[in-house]
Amino acid sequence: QKEVEQDPGPLSVPEGAIVSLNCTYSNSAFQYFMWYRQYSRKGPELLMYTYSSGNKEDGRFTAQVDKSSKYISLFIRDSQPSDSATYLCAMNQGGGTSYGKLTFGQGTILTVHP
Amino acid sequence: EAQVTQNPRYLITVTGKKLTVTCSQNMNHEYMSWYRQDPGLGLRQIYYSMNVEVTDKGDVPEGYKVSRKEKRNFPLILESPSPNQTSLYFCASSPLTVAYEQYFGPGTRLTVT
Numbered sequence: 001q002k003e004v005e006q007d008p009g010p011l012s013v014p015e016g017a018i019v020s021l022n023c024t025y026s027n028s029a030f031q032y033f034m035w036y037r038q039y040s041r042k043g044p045e046l047l048m049y050t051y052s053s054g055n056k057e058d059g060r061f062t063a064q065v066d067k068s069s070k071y072i073s074l075f076i077r078d079s080q081p082s083d084s085a086t087y088l089c090a091m092n093q094g095g096g097t098s099y100g101k102l103t104f105g106q107g108t109i110l111t112v113h114p
Numbered sequence: 115e116a117q118v119t120q121n122p123r124y125l126i127t128v129t130g131k132k133l134t135v136t137c138s139q140n141m142n143h144e145y146m147s148w149y150r151q152d153p154g155l156g157l158r159q160i161y162y163s164m165n166v167e168v169t170d171k172g173d174v175p176e177g178y179k180v181s182r183k184e185k186r187n188f189p190l191i192l193e194s195p196s197p198n199q200t201s202l203y204f205c206a207s208s209p210l211t212v213a214y215e216q217y218f219g220p221g222t223r224l225t226v227t
Contacts, residue, residue: 102214106156107157
């Protein structure tokens with residue numbers, strides 16, 4: 001079983017829809033939870049990060065972490081065609097000998113059509 | 115412009131022929147890392163470095179070597195490439211205190227025949 005599981009999709013939604021992207025994980029030592037966005041033929045870029053449990057909002061994007069369920073989510077409100085990309089969740093223990101180690105999900109391909 | 119650069123961007127080679135993919139960053143970051151991206155498997159970490167002369171294995175280090183002799187450079191070496199190393203490779207860097215906030219390079223598409 002992979003440490004981080006993410007449904008690869010693809011996910012196709014109409015413009016203006018609310019999008020929900022999710023990841024589950026098995027390693028309870030993870031403390032930092034990130035969402036990266038990757039446009040076609042580009043490197044990933046950090047979208048948001050959350051430390052431990054809770055919600056974090058940034059414009060149209062909301063990240064949620066539920067450590068008790070080992071489940072994280074990214075919500076995109078009022079989705080736009082420019083949001084079409086692959087979204088990757090990533091996790092990090094945030095300390096100790098594994099501080100520099102990041103574990104990524106498989107990525108979810110999202111298409112927002114006009 | 116703050117950036118991570120990789121060279122070459124595309125490479126086709128044959129089994130067993132040693133190659134090096136270079137990575138350089140101009141942001142004075144302590145942390146650097148290499149990943150490979152494969153369909154259905156996502157991004158997997160190969161090696162990372164917390165500072166000069168300090169390197170550590172990621173999840174898939176077999177068949178790869180790295181060195182960190184200067185802060186800005188972190189080359190990836192494939193001493194005897196095999197077809198299963200055909201992949202898209204990314205280099206990334208970050209300040210040490212925020213290793214989760216990584217800046218990625220544009221990628222290197224490697225094909226080993």
